[in-house]
Ligand code: IPM
């Protein structure tokens with residue numbers, strides 16, 4: 394039976410980069426990959442069409458699909474709406490409703506791009522880290538939350554409230570993902586917390602330490618989040634797998650993306666307990682450059698490779714796509730975000746076409 398994927402282009406540069414990923418899938422399908430593709434709305438375009446960022450119809454299709462491929466959501470146009478209608482709510486909604494608790498964000502420096510980073514090439518060359526970010530808990534979803542009025546020292550004031558909360562089972566299942574990922578890599582997990590101040594993260598550290606007993610070949614270390622932020626730019630190659638809660642992983646993964654030269658290169662996978670997943674670039678919808686045919690489609694194409702690997706269990710196809718991306722970088726093709734003197738500046742479409750040609754040459 395053909396596997397079903399749901400394609401959600403979203404907002405901003407989403408549709409442009411998704412079009413390039415679709416060309417890649419076209420080639421693979423021509424070469425024998427069987428796949429059923431559906432489409433759905435999420436984020437700002439969904440608000441415009443239906444009034445909701447995560448319409449029921451999208452939810453139904455997402456639940457029925459084997460995997461979801463997502464471009465990006467959001468933009469200033471929708472920032473003025475009530476929180477419930479903002480595009481980000483759609484993204485958080487789809488992650489939560491599909492139970493996608495494990496967010497894998499690899500930060501790999503391709504040898505061809507070591508010069509594109511703002512850090513010295515010797516600091517980042519050869520970097521290969523994996524951030525394993527918990528995605529359905531923490532302060533993102535904790536209750537109580539909101540902006541309310543309270544009586545404080547005799548005056549009535551507005552108070553903003555969010556709750557950082559993790560249960561033992563939530564920590565344990567993400568710890569397992571991190572340890573198992575490390576077993577396939579360099580056998581090292583660095584767990585990130587703020588146990589010197591926050592009880593939630595003391596529990597995080599305790600549960601990681603307990604869980605490590607089951608993975609004697611994996612070396613577990615702990616690091617406070619502020620130090621981790623510093624170490625990531627001081628000496629990023631000390632890390633293999635970085636395991637974080639939702640909010641710390643949000644922040645550290647943006648930081649890690651810059652080690653690689655451009656956030657336009659970074660794919661991500663968000664997985665449930667059974668390997669079903671949502672695949673999206675780490676970058677956002679970049680409304681400032683939308684519609685100009687200059688966005689980098691490689692994170693979207695590499696996210697498609699992750700979909701092939703993790704949800705469709707097609708390692709060969711995933712490798713084919715990754716090899717094609719390496720080849721276009723070898724040829725010196727660069728979208729503006731990774732362009733340097735001496736390289737060939739190309740558009741979104743030209744980059745996608747080059748990947749397609751590289752794929753065709755492999756067959
Ligand atoms: C990300 C994004 C989202 C997040 C936003 C858009 C809700 O920053 O995927 O990292 O905070 O998770």
Ligand code: MG
Pocket residue numbers: 643644647
């Ligand atoms: Mg983020």
